[in-house]
Amino acid sequence: MKKTFDSNLNKKEKHLLQKLNISSLSNPVEFDFRRDTKHLSKILKNSSIDRRLDLEVILEFLSSYNCEQRLILIHGLEYEYSYKLIDLVLLQPESPIRLCTLALLVESIELYVRDFHDLLLVARTDSNSNDITRKLLETLLGLNNNDTQKFKEIYEHLLKTSVDNDIKEAHGAKSIISRLFIALLDGKRYEVPAHSMATAKIIARQLHEAREGTSDIDYDSLIQIFTHDGFPQLSSIFDTYEDKYGRSINEAIGYEFKDQVATYCFQDMVEYTRSPSGYYSKILRQAFYDVPVDYRTLIRIIIGHQNKDLCEIKLEYSKIYDETLEQTIEDRIDIVEIKQVFITIMEKAKNLMPNELRKSRQDRKNKIDSSSLGTSPTAIGDKNSSKHRSHEAFKKLAHLFKLKRPH
Known part of the structure; x- marks a missing residue:
């Protein structure tokens, strides 16, 4: 029988949070994919009526697992019980809970793909929307070169078309935004964590001369600088320009681009370059205080960055706004099931303490020599850890099922 939830929001919230507190204090149960897959199949069997799922129950169940475990459960569910959970969730009416449930069923890059496509559909009706275009940019900025290929x-x-074509249809084939997004997705950024002061001075001088009207920098050159140069190099260019010429780099960008949307996008890239965690903190804050709450953005960042840089975002958020991310979630999220998921993710992020975070950064830095490719500021782990997570999960599942691994 389908589970009936208490209509009283306060009682329901108290019940869920009590369960969360109890589970966080008790010893974690070892992951048993056969047992847990069977349990999930029973939830689906008991909660589905005429293809309508009780997403609240499914969401609560999935929130206790990490990304790899969830992917193993999804593969096991399809293999042993013929449930294609992602397809079943997509059949449900659109809602924030459906968005959140789907986000827990896929790896982060697929989450970004689905959001990017949905945002492009909106952009087709309003290609000049600052808000939508900046969200599209935010979705791409955290991808390193390997991620862009995936x-x-x-x-x-998924969509049987190329992302380049959809970008051109939404923003125009020759627009600055289309060229910027396509260049970001080309995955040609120089990812070695080093920079050249000589190059920074040359580009800073070119920007200054363009601002003074004594020379020009064409848009394609600017796009190449912002999408091909490494983030340390970009940061050096921005600092050199401001230190030497006494003007804000954002002011120079505003002068260079007459298009407001393009101006905001390039200024966002400056902000991201200087502080990825500060950039995401600002976006989260705005999403919390949008009316209505921008659940899509919150889900994309909190769940999408769970295995990447969420701990850094949490720390920066508390510094900027003088309150923890958990406090804002408690105050602003009005859907109890999503609040529970976010708080669970925040609790797990606490396991990575600042000293461990610094050690992780140093370990990554030590693995990169002067001739190797590194990762973007938001990437966690070296290139060996950036494998397709769903592929890794499937390999684990195949081993557990004693299946022959495909070549």
Whole structure:
């Protein structure tokens, strides 16, 4: 029988949070994919009526697992019980809970792909929307070169079209925004964590001369600088320009671009370059205080960055706004089930303490020599840890099922 939830929001919230507190204090149960997959199949069997799922129950169940465990459960559910949970969730009416449930069923890059496509559909009706275009940019900025390749492959596999074509349809084939997004997805950024002061001085001087009207920098050159230069190099360019010429780099960008949307996008890239965690903190804050709450953005960042840089975002958020991310979630999220998921994720992020975070950063830095490719500021782990997570999960599942691994 389908579970009936208490209509009283306060009682319901208290019950869920009590369960969360109890589970967080008790010893974690070892992950048993066969047992847990069977339990999930029973939830689906008992909660589905005429293909309508009780997403609240499913969401609560999934929130206690990490990304790899969830992917193993999804593969096991399909293999042993013939449930294609992602397809079943997509059949449900659109809602924040459906968005959140789907986000827990896929790897982060697929989450970005689905959001990017949905935002592009909105952009087609209003290609000049600052808000939508900046969200599209935010979705792409955290991708390193390997991620962009996966992003394009997943996009084409899911949607049977290339992301480049959809970008051009939404923003125009020759627009600055289309060229910027396509360049970001080309995955040609120089990812070695080093920079050249000589190069920074040359580009800073060119920007200054363009601002003074004594020379020009064409848009394609600017796009190449912002999408090909490494983030340390970009940061050096911005600092050199401001230190030497006494003007804000954002002011120079505003002068260079007459298009307001393009101006905001390039200024956002400056902000991201200087502080990725500060950039995401600002976006989260705005999403919390939008009316109505922007659940899509919150889900994309909190769940999408769970295994990447959420701990850093949490720390920066508390510094900027003088309150923890958990406090804002408690105060602003009005859907109890989503609040529970977010708080559970926040609790797990606490396991990575600041000293461990610094050690992790140093370990990554030590693994990169002067001739190797590194990762973008938001990437966690070296290139060996950036494998397709769903592929890794499937390999684990195949081993557990004693299946022959495909070549």
